[in-house]
Amino acid sequence: MPVDVPSPPAPPAGPRTSPREQGGVAVLDRPEADTPWVCLVWNDPVNLMSYVTWVFQTHFHYPRARAEKLMMDVHSLGRAVVSTGTREKVEADTEAMHGYGLWATFQHADQG
Template identity: 35%
Template sequence: MSGIRQEFEGDVFTEESIEVREPKPYHVVLYNDDYTTMEFVVFVLESIFHHARPRAEQIMLDVHQRGKGIAGTYTRDIAETKALQTRNLAQEHNYPLRCVAEPA
């Protein structure tokens, strides 16, 4: 995708092509631990990531059985914000749930 930048240089009007790139995707990854309940992980997936219950349960099972699961894929800023919201909510409920944003 490209865009056009228009400038005035003295008495001359010029257009310069600029390259516009799509932002790189980031995964928000939840990691398994021995203390965070499965129900809390489902709650996080429903409330922060807006997954329907069946999808939230499937992601929770990935976390439980495989050691980690992808809660969602977003641009970097959104992924980091959702990871922070997840960690804060877990801390409020005294769970050590690990959640990170990493390049897809």
């Protein structure tokens, strides 16, 4: 007499466990990859305002008016969001700001 063995429960449906077909390849949905990230530059007691403006113009290719506005936000508010995008892009921008000697961090856009 055959024994009826129950099948294992199906994995929970959700973005991290349900692959989808894309060009013949199973791809896991990763909603966190779609979440924008931000690079924040923080005020510091070292860098001149003109230098910070120059960095924003040089690295991000911002027009002078936008670079000055961001610099004033850093100076008066203590920080400014200077770039947004994927984690990889924002992480690279953060490292670039460190290379210029600025204090910078990155985080999810929806955090604080």
